[in-house]
Amino acid sequence: MNSPSASENTTATGAAGPAYVETFAPLSARRLLALGGIALILVGMLVGDIFAVFVLHQNAAKVAESLSAAAHAAIAGDENAVVLSLQSVGSFLENRGTKVDTHVHMIAFGYLALLLGILQPWVALRDSTRKKVAWLFLFAAWLLPVGVFLIHYVGLTSSPLEAIGWASIFADFGGGLVIVATVAWLFGIARHFRRMPRTPLEDALLNDRSRSGRVLFAGGLALVLLGFLHGAYYAAFDLYRHEALDYSLLSELSTAAGAQNATAVDSALGGYGQLAGEKAVNIATHAHAVEFGLLAMLLAFFQPYVRLGESWKRNWAWVLLCGSLALPVSVLLELKLGLFAGGIADVGGLLVILALLAMWIGIVRYTGEIDAARRFAERRRA
């Protein structure tokens, strides 16, 4: 089908009445973006969970060991060992950084896909163009994180550039394609706003006021605000103190190593590890509260297309919100409660994944009831 966008249509009489709007047909741009977006978020969260359980703590321990080895090599006056140990620190940090970036970019692109899916009625492009741009966006949204994930393993092998390897080049190319697709949507939206007169839009997604949608929207807003308040508190009271402490502990470490004082080196290393933990939990709490809040708000709009019973939709909404609150709160408590809080955080993440999977299945099961009812009403009106 190569018809103009629904947002360009008028009613059968040609009057500027409510237009046919976005349907949710299989392989329509909106459905592609909704299913592709939720799949990206699901895989991104699974990557995050696997990373948290199997890589994060082990990696942090290796970084600490290598830093300690560098400091003790400095005490012994062994420059080569210092360089080798710090190269290991760099390698472990790169490994960690690329895994985090993979997790974050998959989820962020998933959110963007959901958002663009909701915005489809305002995109004044042909259906076939919108589908192509949706495919392009989804391809690029996978290419970037996969490229970033491979950076640590591919390195600079056969690279034509001095500092950037092939995996990085493909990741950057993916980022470029995402920008191209986003600009195309923006062009479509600008085109819609330039059209005069514009027909009013009707959209089941925006008009929905179901219980599950309201629960998700309200809970999401509250989570975003909590995340912002925590971020503001951290920036006001801890951020600059942590930055100063980072420098002073490293300075202490370097001075103690120069003075061959092993006890002071170990004490500074202990402090540095504690500081790294404090920074990590605060940043993770802020980021996860805001991101889960946004996710809940986005999913609120897609509730009409989740083909599950009303009570099940409500239950999954609450499961998602409970997991979304449990994870950041438990992460924040990890320094005080240790592994117990870490376990609760993992369960919270799992709850979010389960609820998301249930909603994804519900959207796959949707067979067009809302679209059919609207078409029927339109025909009767005409």
Place this chain on the structure above:
Amino acid sequence: MSAARRLLILGGIGLALVGMIYGGWYAVFAEHQELDGIAGALTASFTAAAERHAAVAQSALERYRERKYDYDRHVDVHGHWIGLAMLLMVLGIGLDRVSFSEQAKTLLAAALVLGSFLFPVGVLLETLDHGSVPRALAVAGSALVIVSLGGMILGFVRAQTSN
């Protein structure tokens, strides 16, 4: 489409583009160099400590501090611009659920868009100027975001109670 909704949605898409273009530029032209600088400074400091050159070690650590300070902020700016852009768009789409007059909604939307742009700009300017002006800009931007978001929540609660 109301002015408030248009402001939030177009402002959000624009901000997302700014954040992505900035992130792309940073990844290609600055990130690797900055990370190499951080690693190099740390290595230089510990190597100097091994050679018992305390002054050289301290000077290398100063370089480390500056590079790390810049790196953290560059990454934060990218993340916050895109995160806030998404929030703007979601709120724009769901603005019907906020029970305020059009004028109040436009005011809240304008404050939210302005705060979402200024807060990361303030953080970015901190890499150029360590004085209080960029910090004040970042604080003002984040305060605008929090206050206007609080306003939106109030409007949403009003809509629920009136229903």
